[in-house]
Amino acid sequence: MVYDYDGKYKRSLRNEQYCDRFAVVNDSLAVCCTNEPTVGPRIFLSSLKNGKKLKDLLPERKVDSHNLMVNIGLFARVERSKDRIVLCSATSDTIFALNTQTCELEPRYVQQPLNAELSEDAVKTVPYLQFETDKYASILISDIPFPPFRYLINKENGTILRTRLADRNNQEFVMDFGTNKDNVIMDLYTTKELKEQLEDNKLSGELKTIVETMKEDDNPLLVLTTLQ
Numbered sequence: 001m002v003y004d005y006d007g008k009y010k011r012s013l014r015n016e017q018y019c020d021r022f023a024v025v026n027d028s029l030a031v032c033c034t035n036e037p038t039v040g041p042r043i044f045l046s047s048l049k050n051g052k053k054l055k056d057l058l059p060e061r062k063v064d065s066h067n068l069m070v071n072i073g074l075f076a077r078v079e080r081s082k083d084r085i086v087l088c089s090a091t092s093d094t095i096f097a098l099n100t101q102t103c104e105l106e107p108r109y110v111q112q113p114l115n116a117e118l119s120e121d122a123v124k125t126v127p128y129l130q131f132e133t134d135k136y137a138s139i140l141i142s143d144i145p146f147p148p149f150r151y152l153i154n155k156e157n158g159t160i161l162r163t164r165l166a167d168r169n170n171q172e173f174v175m176d177f178g179t180n181k182d183n184v185i186m187d188l189y190t191t192k193e194l195k196e197q198l199e200d201n202k203l204s205g206e207l208k209t210i211v212e213t214m215k216e217d218d219n220p221l222l223v224l225t226t227l228q
Helices: 068-072 191-199 205-212
Strands: 009-011 021-024 029-033 043-047 053-058 077-081 084-088 094-099 105-110 127-132 136-141 150-154 160-163 184-189 221-226
Touching: 021 077, 021 084, 029 084, 053 094, 077 127, 084 105, 084 127, 094 127, 184 191, 191 205, 205 221
Parallel strands: none
Antiparallel strands: 021 029, 029 043, 043 053, 077 084, 084 094, 094 105, 127 136, 136 150, 150 160, 184 221
């Protein structure tokens, strides 16, 4: 469904092929991503004019695993990065980028070698792009139990580190997300979480001063961090 910026309904269309995530490529085209292992392609192009499927980009892969959706059900992502749209999808061990000029799907970050011989039930984790800056890419491999680290990739020299990003102000590790600023990431803290950390004497510096004046019903706090 399409609305204008004043909230007025304009039009709607129905995709002929199921998807649960999509990103607009241009005025007539969308790239669609299927997070659930249902029948049909995992990533495909769709018309914004009539909802018709135009081209399969990542074919269906049948995976028979009871743990699959528990493991990756929440980790498909569609994100725009300059002239690329970054996607990861169920049953795939690769993060892809759609070139918005050529509409070709390019492997971006690979968990397993592309030529690896894997059983139909082999992929139980999916790489998830936490953030990507000019210098770094942070890749989370979701697993059971949830891993205490993510892979931080230095895009300049290819170095890969297993790391956790820590907040020096509250002695906690953060779940980070990208922004539209170079090498700047964002984290969100709810008021309830901050008040609990204040009571446990985990806060320090400017963050502690801010939380001491916050009310219980205040909005969450957004923290921007610059990566050096």
